[in-house]
Amino acid sequence: MSDKPHYIGHRKRLRARFLKTGSESLHDYELIELLLFGAIPRGDVKPLAKRLITTFGSFAEVISADARTLGLEDGLGEAAVCALKIAQAGAIRLAQEQVMNKPVLSSWQMLLDYCRASMAYHGVEQFRLLYLNRKNVLIADELQQRGTIDHTPVYPREVIKRALELEASALIMVHNHPSGDTSPSPADIDMTKRIKSIARPLNIEIHDHVIVSRKGYYSFKSTGLL
Structure with missing residues (x-):
């Protein structure tokens, strides 16, 4: 039997599914996982992503939460909080550009x-x-x-x-x-x-x-x- 952790290959598969089918096929927690992959390069972030959705309520609520509040969550370091807030900033910037001028x-x-x-x-x-x-x-x-x-x-x-x-x-x-x-x-x-x-x-x-x-x-x- 393999001693490899069960989540080995999960990141690659989730990225591939996102690139192939877009966000419509993903749960909110899976989008959070994708954001956390770059900030947390090792380990299984699925439990953390699911906990964030449970705590805050939705993908939008998670990325819109105050940075200090996010920083109090176990497992979320500065890089992870920054990744979540960048996602929010990008969404706001895109929405603004659709209406300005x-x-x-x-x-x-x-x-x-x-x-x-x-x-x-x-x-x-x-x-x-x-x-x-x-x-x-x-x-x-x-x-x-x-x-x-x-x-x-x-x-x-x-x-x-x-x-x-x-x-x-x-x-x-x-x-x-x-x-x-x-x-x-x-x-x-x-x-x-x-x-x-x-x-x-x-x-x-x-x-x-x-x-x-x-x-x-x-x-x-x-x-x-x-």
Whole structure:
């Protein structure tokens, strides 16, 4: 009988299956395995990959987890954490390139996908501004503020000042709710009204205010709040 570990050849077979059939044929934990192969050159990483999926919930949740939180997991060293975070950075960069310098209103779902990928999994609130030109082309994507787990300070006059600097004709506001509940708070509603009241006399249109979370998104415009 062979004394070779059972996982010998597994890496080669998994890579070959991925290259032949793509990610559709792989489980979430197998994609995590592929990411860990380069960072952990020896040993069986399948149990670790499965444990990460169990702990965090999905492939997206694993790569979107805070680096410090990932570093607390047994078996995940700096190289492995870096590999997981590079995967997240690549996904966000790809999603961003699909919407930058393109008409936003005709690629609305891609914009929502980008916002969720870049913001939905963060543990604190963030406020992002998307500035558009007269043709509704996205010309600037700026993360304005980072806050706490349930609050982000937003300064309406600074929002509009930046729009004027960019010569933007419209903007879309986006922020995340780490709790998972996308319902707007009274403060969210009040802040949106204040920004709109400042923008209107300057002929700057507020296309929407979107709240994103792990569970989905909420559009002020589609629900009649804007």
